[in-house]
Amino acid sequence: MAHHDENVVDLLLSQHDEIRGLAATVEKSTGETRRTAFDRLRELLAVHETAEEEVVHPFARRSIDDGSHIVDERLEEENEAKGVLSRLEKLDPDSVDFEELFSDFHKDLEAHASHEEKEEFPRLRREATDEQMRGMAKAVRAAEAVAPTHPHQGVESPAKNIMTGPIAAVADRVRDAIGKRRH
Incomplete structure (x- = not known):
């Protein structure tokens, strides 16, 4: 749960730390250790990036100097990462x-x-x-609660996330539940 004094940058930095730890694992x-860590990493990345795309990047785009350029570069990286993450999901982790x-x-x-931490x-x-x-931290937490849990390449804008996100999130969470029952 979000603490009432939590700010968005501290929240995202703590998630970056968790992402780094999972990636190292x-x-x-x-x-099974690798498979479990990868599943958690994939889910965290999917919800984290969705929340950044819906909440953080739009604010940065309109509020910081050169925000559009910075955000466009991050969105390009996120799109490429979603493609690779989708390919990784289809491979045997071993x-x-x-x-x-x-x-x-x-x-x-x-x-x-590192780019987000230094530039944005x-x-x-x-x-x-x-x-x-604080408001953005609350909005990020809310967005993550209903975000897709698998990467969806090409859905990097707030409008696309709002349009396709809820359907993708339901489908992903059903897929996750079925996958857990099989293990």
Whole structure:
């Protein structure tokens, strides 16, 4: 649950830390440990990116200097990452193909997080009021609660997320429930 004083940058940074830990676990483990860590990583990335696309990037686009350029670069990275994540989902996590693709994905994931942390987040801290930062944290939590749990490439705008997100989220959560019953 969101703390009433939670701000959006601190929330996203803590999620970045969790993403980094999960990615490291995927890279260094095998078997069920890798599969479980990858499933959690995939889900966290899907909901995290959806929330950023719906809440954080629109604010950054209109409120920070060069915001459109910064956001467009992040959205391009997110679109590419969704494509790779979708390919990874189809591979056996213990296969050489998965390991090679995940290794590259992990590097790109780190670069993306680093860009947000250096280019977008400090500017959000400067431009947003404390009330806006807390409001965005609440909005991110709400968006994540109903976001798709699998990557959907090409759905990187707020309008596309709002239009396709709820249907994709229901389908993803059914898919997840069926998958858990099979394991």
